[in-house]
Amino acid sequence: MSDVLSQNEIDDLLSALSTGEVDVKEIEDESNEKKVRKYDFSRPDKFAKDQLRTLEIIHENFSRLLNNFLSGYLRTVVEIQVLSVQSLIYNEFSNSIPNPAILGIVNFSPLEGQIIIEVSSELAFSMIERVLGSDGSITSEKESRSLTEIELTLMRNVLMKFINLLKEPWSNIIELRPKLETIETNSQFAQIVSPSESIALVTFSLKIGETEGMINIAIPHFVIEPILPNLSSKLWFSNSSKKPTTEIQKESLSMNVxxxxxxxxxxxxxxxxxxxxxxxxxxxDVIVLDKNVNEDFEIYIENDRKFKAKPGKKNSKIAARITENLEEGDESNG
Known part of the structure; x- marks a missing residue:
């Protein structure tokens, strides 16, 4: 039955009320009945929608950092986006993992427990090919086989870069110190939690050149349970505007400068x-300058006068030896 009544149905209802065929009290009793929502105890929903939304924001920031890193590291066009953030039980995730697989087991320190980063075989082989100087094209034969020891080592280096990029997006919530513990190629050896444990699964779509694939990050509920109260949109934006610059950010900024x-x-x-x-x-011809032969030269950084120096020579090149560091008040364009 539709929730919206037609005009004929409204007229019939009014007529029934006026004749006493329908009791108004009965209608009120029905509307006051308690609503029951179905709940599947085999699939406990431990993540609130607000918390999943905050996880999505965190990993959208992560995807931008990952896009910049991979574009330079692989020297090609890379496109990445967050497809979904959903709550599942671990068994559903592990059953969907193909074999062989590339599963990075990550210690999520200082939080207790581990998370999993799954990279599809197509992406793994494409990244390895590009690191080795190829164009990144792969064959179905490569997709269906396990990684060699050398390929696992190369993939380990790539995953370590991935993990380091997680620190900044999570910094508004917690100062992470994630560490890659191992890489598994069989999901049966990657049982980091019980099959019925609830997880937040973040799924990315990644395109490297002409190769497309998925990256999944599985975060068990018990791992981030201590910080779940902080995973709210209101607190997230509050922390984003007030949180001071971290030492890691300062160090990164200093290195770039x-x-x-x-x-x-x-x-x-x-x-x-x-x-x-x-x-x-x-x-x-001789050009007479306004300086005495014994006077110091002036050194400019961009357009600011910063130092005084004496002319000299180092090896076979003309050089200037700094004799004085000018204070800010002494700067002038002379």
Whole structure:
């Protein structure tokens, strides 16, 4: 029966009420009955929708970091997105894992327990091929076989990079120190929890060149149970705006700044000449500068005067030896 009554049904109901065929009290009693929601105890739903939404936000941030890393590491176009974040029991997840598989068992320190990162065979072989200098194309024969020892070592290095990228997205909730413990190729040897344990399964779609596949991250409920109260959207955005910069972030920022290139120039002196004088200059002419021969040169970083220096020579190259570090108040463009 539809929840919306037609005009004829409304007219019939009003007519029945006026004639006494339908009792208003009976209708009220029916509306006051307690609603019963079905609950499957074999599949306990331990994650609230708000908590799953926060996990989705965390791993959307992770996917952006992973996209940037893989694009540079594999030297190709990479597309990654979070497909879903859902609550399952571990048995449902483990039964869906193909054999052979690539399962990274990760210690989720300082939290107690482990999580699993599953990478599809298509993606694993494509990444390995590109690391070894190939175009990343794979065959069905490769997809159906297990990794060799050398390939497992290469895959271990890739997964370790994945895991390190998890630290920043989780930093608003907890300072993680994740560590890759082992890589399993058979799901039967990756029983990190009981089959009936509830897990949050984060599924990513990853495209590397022409190869597409899935990455799954299985997070058992008991592992993140101590921090579940913090997995709320309200608290997440509050922490995002107030949380101070972490030491890891400071170190990363410092390393990036140290690698930045800057322009440096050494000025021996200055003078003014006319355009006519400049046009008539030739080899052997002498230009008189405003500096005495014994005065220091000036060193500029970008457009700021930062140091004084003496001219010199190192090996076969002209050099300048810094003699004075100018204070901020002494800076000028002279």
């Amino acid at each position: 140290e690698k930045t290139s800057v322009n440096i120039k050494v000025v021996a002196g200055r003078t003014n000449i006319s355009v006519l004088e400049m046009l008539t200059l030739s080899v052997g």
